[in-house]
Amino acid sequence: ALLCVVIFVIFLMALSGNIILILLIHSDTHLHTPMYFFISQLSLMDMMYISVTVPKMLMDQVMGVNKISLPECGMQMFLYVTLAGSEFFLLASMAYDRFVAICHPLHYPVLMNHRVCLLLAFGCWFLGSVDGFLFTPITMTFPFCRSREIHHFFCEVPAVLKLSCSDTSLYEIFMYLCCVLMLLIPVIIISGSYYFILLTIHKMNSAEGRKKAFATCSSHMTVVILFYGAAIYTYMLPSFYHTPEKDMMVSVFYTILTPVLNPLIYSLRNKDVMGALKKTLNVGMVRQETIK
Numbered sequence: 001a002l003l004c005v006v007i008f009v010i011f012l013m014a015l016s017g018n019i020i021l022i023l024l025i026h027s028d029t030h031l032h033t034p035m036y037f038f039i040s041q042l043s044l045m046d047m048m049y050i051s052v053t054v055p056k057m058l059m060d061q062v063m064g065v066n067k068i069s070l071p072e073c074g075m076q077m078f079l080y081v082t083l084a085g086s087e088f089f090l091l092a093s094m095a096y097d098r099f100v101a102i103c104h105p106l107h108y109p110v111l112m113n114h115r116v117c118l119l120l121a122f123g124c125w126f127l128g129s130v131d132g133f134l135f136t137p138i139t140m141t142f143p144f145c146r147s148r149e150i151h152h153f154f155c156e157v158p159a160v161l162k163l164s165c166s167d168t169s170l171y172e173i174f175m176y177l178c179c180v181l182m183l184l185i186p187v188i189i190i191s192g193s194y195y196f197i198l199l200t201i202h203k204m205n206s207a208e209g210r211k212k213a214f215a216t217c218s219s220h221m222t223v224v225i226l227f228y229g230a231a232i233y234t235y236m237l238p239s240f241y242h243t244p245e246k247d248m249m250v251s252v253f254y255t256i257l258t259p260v261l262n263p264l265i266y267s268l269r270n271k272d273v274m275g276a277l278k279k280t281l282n283v284g285m286v287r288q289e290t291i292k
Contacts, residue, residue, distance in 0.1 A: 011058070014263075018044070034112040035101065053076065088128075091190065091223065092190055095194065100112050158247065219265050219270065
């Protein structure tokens with residue numbers, strides 16, 4: 001019961017934190033820049049991400065019925081894989097945005113105009129959905145003739161595969177190669193972007209400029225390490241590293257805790273977001289006083 005309450009509080013924190021961040025970015029004209037557009041997309045993904053798994057898990061705990069139908073399991077798996085895949089590519093797009101902003105500031109308005117941002121965001125969602133459409137139908141068509149009890153709190157691909165009585169080794173190799181490709185492309189983009197960013201920061205004469213660039217990039221790198229580290233463990237490490245308990249702990253971390261941490265990382269360490277929040281709160285207080 002206590003664990004349910006803790007998870008419910010974390011779920012509400014994740015939803016409220018990401019909603020506040022999206023509303024601030026939408027309402028404050030100073031935050032109408034490519035960087036904050038991508039942060040708002042990340043918040044949207046995180047809100048959907050946590051909503052795919054946690055409400056169902058909490059309902060099961062409260063009702064005492066730990067069951068999920070095959071279509072529901074397939075839908076949960078599809079949404080989860082799609083959102084995780086989209087977030088991989090979005091984090092790469094955010095790194096590219098920072099690279100252009102810091103290394104090519106004069107060309108930034110042209111290279112990262114609104115149309116380019118929309119195309120990058122659409123590309124991230126599209127590639128994520130390709131991932132979902134690829135893995136979900138194949139995983140769900142395997143015959144499940146063993147116990148249908150998933151040793152997990154949601155229908156994650158590796159956990160569901162363990163229930164199959166047919167040989168899944170070929171599919172697991174295919175899945176591994178896809179995951180390597182899906183992780184490798186964004187990692188190359190992120191690594192390349194940050195290599196050139198660090199070179200540019202090193203050459204900066206302004207201490208204030210260096211500090212601001214480091215602050216922005218360190219926030220993004222924190223999110224990247226948290227998200228990619230957990231994904232590498234789940235989908236790329238050999239099976240002998242895995243136990244149901246370890247898998248569940250890692251999944252809890254990047255399914256439940258990451259969506260809570262992301263808005264905190266991008267708001268508490270960001271002067272512009274904190275400034276927008278203070279301004280909004282001040283406007284709200286002035287309105288209250290006027291009403292009185």
